[in-house]
Amino acid sequence: xxxxxxxxxxxxxxxxxxxxxxxxxxxxxxxxxxxxxxxxxxxxxxxxxxxxxxxxxxxxxxxxxxxxxxxxxxxxxxxxxxxxxxxxxxxxxxxxxxxxxxxxxxxxxxxxxxx
Amino acid sequence: xxxxxxxxxxxxxxxxxxxxxxxxxxxxxxxxxxxxxxxxxxxxxxxxxxxxxxxxxxxxxxxxxxxxxxxxxxxxxxxxxxxxxxxxxxxxxxxxxxxxxxxxxxxxxxxxxx
Numbered sequence: 001x002x003x004x005x006x007x008x009x010x011x012x013x014x015x016x017x018x019x020x021x022x023x024x025x026x027x028x029x030x031x032x033x034x035x036x037x038x039x040x041x042x043x044x045x046x047x048x049x050x051x052x053x054x055x056x057x058x059x060x061x062x063x064x065x066x067x068x069x070x071x072x073x074x075x076x077x078x079x080x081x082x083x084x085x086x087x088x089x090x091x092x093x094x095x096x097x098x099x100x101x102x103x104x105x106x107x108x109x110x111x112x113x114x115x
Numbered sequence: 116x117x118x119x120x121x122x123x124x125x126x127x128x129x130x131x132x133x134x135x136x137x138x139x140x141x142x143x144x145x146x147x148x149x150x151x152x153x154x155x156x157x158x159x160x161x162x163x164x165x166x167x168x169x170x171x172x173x174x175x176x177x178x179x180x181x182x183x184x185x186x187x188x189x190x191x192x193x194x195x196x197x198x199x200x201x202x203x204x205x206x207x208x209x210x211x212x213x214x215x216x217x218x219x220x221x222x223x224x225x226x227x228x229x
Contacts, residue, residue, distance in 0.1 A: 006158065032215065043119075043221040044159075044204070093158055097215050104149060104206075104217060108158035 002028050002098045006107025013084055013114055021079045021110045023094035029074035030096035034104075035067075038091040050077040050094075084114040117142045117209045121220035128227055134192040136223045138205035143183045146208040150179050150190050153202045153222070162203075163190070195227045 003026040013019050023033055031052045036044040048069055049057040056069035066088075068080040081088055093109040122137045138148070147166045151159040163172045163179040165188070171180040178191040188205060202224045206217040 034215065034217075036219075041221075044206075044217075044219040046216055046218075049216070091156075095159075095217075103161060103164045104215065105161065106151075106159040109156070111156060 002026075002096070002105045004094065004096050004105045004107040006094055006110055008110060009108055010111045011113070013112070015085055015114055016083055018080055018082045019084055019112060021081075021092055021094075021112075023077045023079070023096070023107050025075045025096045028096075028098050030077075030098075031074060033071060033077040033094055033096045035069065035077075035079050036093050036095065038093065038109075044093065047092075050079075052077075081112065084112070086114045088112065089114045117145075117207065117211070117218045119205060119207055119218050119220035121203075121205060121223050123223055124221065125224040126226070128195060128225075130195060130197060130227055130229050132195050132227075134195055134225070136190040136192070136203050136205075136225070138188040138190070138220055140186045140188075140207050140218075142209060142211075143186055144210040145183065146210065148179075148181055148188050148205060148207050149217070150177075150188075151204040151206065153204055155202075159204065192225075195225075197227050197229055200225055200227050 005024045007022045033050040035047045038044045047062045050069045050071040052071045058064045071077040095104045095106045118141045149164045150162040165181040176193040181188045202222040204222045206219045
């Protein structure tokens, strides 16, 4: 299957700082990528849809100014958590689709801890 | 609003047992249903994808069925092994969100002990 690489896998940051998470499609081009968040023992929740060359689409209740998404190329989307707070501590994971396929491929995820 | 429920939330079995994990969804207007495996602190591995027009898919010891009209899917694991221990997630692609927006269940945490 297609490979989606996410980096870093773990990050600890101080409250008030910003953290950037990268999501790359390694062997295919992805015009659209998706960012999910997962709190402990809860389901994955879609945060936003990242569109190459245009603005991201955010789900209801997700602050677009806090979670900045950039999709500058067909193989890279980044999620920046700005002015992070302890309540932003979570597992963030991205996904992408191979064109003409309906199967989702996910990155390895990033465990963010804000102290 | 589409909701996905997985039962049981947790399961602990001895090695060798055949297992059934259940997934139900409230709106049958879906493109497909996908089963994933998630290991602790790790990403998701796609196990099986069932298109809305299909009834089941098989891969090795795994078999997934889909009854779209009743809003149910089951994942059958034959001859379970300790290496099968993980959280199993099901997700649907609803018509309302576009085929590539997934709605996930909370998962079934499976522990297979020797």
